[in-house]
Amino acid sequence: MRLYRLMRKPPWFLSVSTWIRKDDNPIKAGTEARNPKNIILLEAQYGSLSTKLKMILPLAKMFKSILVNMRKSAKSIIHNPKIGKRRISLKDLEGLEKIAKENGVSTLGYTKVNPNHIFKNFEILYDNAIMLTMEMDKNLMAKGEGQESMNEIMRTYDGLGRVVNIMADYLRSKGYNCHASPAFGGDINTVPTAQDAGLGCIGKNGILISPEFGPSLRLAAVFVDIENLPFSKENEHEWITDFCESCNLCVKNCPAQAIYTKPTYNDQGGRVFIDPLKCIDPFSKGCSMCVTSCVFTSGKYDKIKSVYEQKNERASH
Ligand code: SF4
Numbered sequence: 417m418r419l420y421r422l423m424r425k426p427p428w429f430l431s432v433s434t435w436i437r438k439d440d441n442p443i444k445a446g447t448e449a450r451n452p453k454n455i456i457l458l459e460a461q462y463g464s465l466s467t468k469l470k471m472i473l474p475l476a477k478m479f480k481s482i483l484v485n486m487r488k489s490a491k492s493i494i495h496n497p498k499i500g501k502r503r504i505s506l507k508d509l510e511g512l513e514k515i516a517k518e519n520g521v522s523t524l525g526y527t528k529v530n531p532n533h534i535f536k537n538f539e540i541l542y543d544n545a546i547m548l549t550m551e552m553d554k555n556l557m558a559k560g561e562g563q564e565s566m567n568e569i570m571r572t573y574d575g576l577g578r579v580v581n582i583m584a585d586y587l588r589s590k591g592y593n594c595h596a597s598p599a600f601g602g603d604i605n606t607v608p609t610a611q612d613a614g615l616g617c618i619g620k621n622g623i624l625i626s627p628e629f630g631p632s633l634r635l636a637a638v639f640v641d642i643e644n645l646p647f648s649k650e651n652e653h654e655w656i657t658d659f660c661e662s663c664n665l666c667v668k669n670c671p672a673q674a675i676y677t678k679p680t681y682n683d684q685g686g687r688v689f690i691d692p693l694k695c696i697d698p699f700s701k702g703c704s705m706c707v708t709s710c711v712f713t714s715g716k717y718d719k720i721k722s723v724y725e726q727k728n729e730r731a732s733h
């Protein structure tokens with residue numbers, strides 16, 4: 417039995433569905449939605465017991481904090497004003513972005529949630545998303561498999577779990593409805609949703625590549641029914657998809673050969689380059705070669721784009 421196939425939803429005490437009220441009108445997953453990948457069960461299935469204990473025990477305090485904040489995110493929807501304000505003032509929006517940044521958020525973007533990006537059997541209260549990135553320290557990630565990169569991965573899970581609740585408290589105090597969705601145990605596939613919010617483009621490594629720090633980041637969301645957010649209209653980073661076609665650095669550097677040069681298609685017909693089952697054992701030990709080997713982790717987005725454009729220009733003549 418594949419353990420990771422057992423859990424399709426968070427347990428009831430961590431699930432937003434437990435606190436949704438009769439007159440709420442949650443948005444359900446679309447027909448092409450996929451199942452979430454439960455990291456804890458994936459790790460339980462793969463890797464040796466001694467490795468798991470060695471990696472996970474020092475992180476027990478952070479795990480506890482992550483779970484406490486997951487519960488708060490789900491349960492705190494009962495504090496929504498219900499007849500919340502549908503239009504946000506510039507002052508409140510600037511205040512929200514300010515507290516997000518003061519609490520570790522690197523960048524923010526706004527988009528409507530595609531229902532197919534809500535995980536199967538999950539629901540969200542509102543479908544306007546404030547998408548958040550939090551940078552992972554590339555020097556710590558470059559240490560490779562081991563405790564330091566694992567600590568950094570968990571720090572960002574924990575940090576985003578905290579900040580979505582801080583933002584939700586702020587929004588409710590100003591009279592807005594919201595649903596905080598943490599990075600760990602979240603309700604949607606944050607990678608394509610962050611792409612829709614214009615925060616970057618999905619790379620061959622399956623991670624959002626941002627212009628600021630490449631794929632060295634983690635994502636979370638806050639859902640609202642505010643209608644006048646500055647929604648992203650176009651994504652200026654889509655050229656990265658074509659760039660990845662000829663780059664393949666992450667493919668060459670993956671120790672588990674878990675990233676393919678050519679795409680495969682998942683059960684829902686989605687285009688993917690990663691085999692998560694090959695990845696999970698090295699990932700559970702802190703592998704992040706697909707982050708550290710990516711050319712965009714250097715932070716030289718503008719230079720890479722300029723070289724790419726010049727090359728295309730020459731090829732067209
Ligand atoms: S985490 Fe490691 S094993 Fe998994 S895809 Fe990235 S490089 Fe490959």
Ligand code: SF4
Nearest residue numbers: 619660663664666710
């Ligand atoms: S290493 Fe290259 S192919 Fe892989 S995600 Fe980064 S840019 Fe794309």
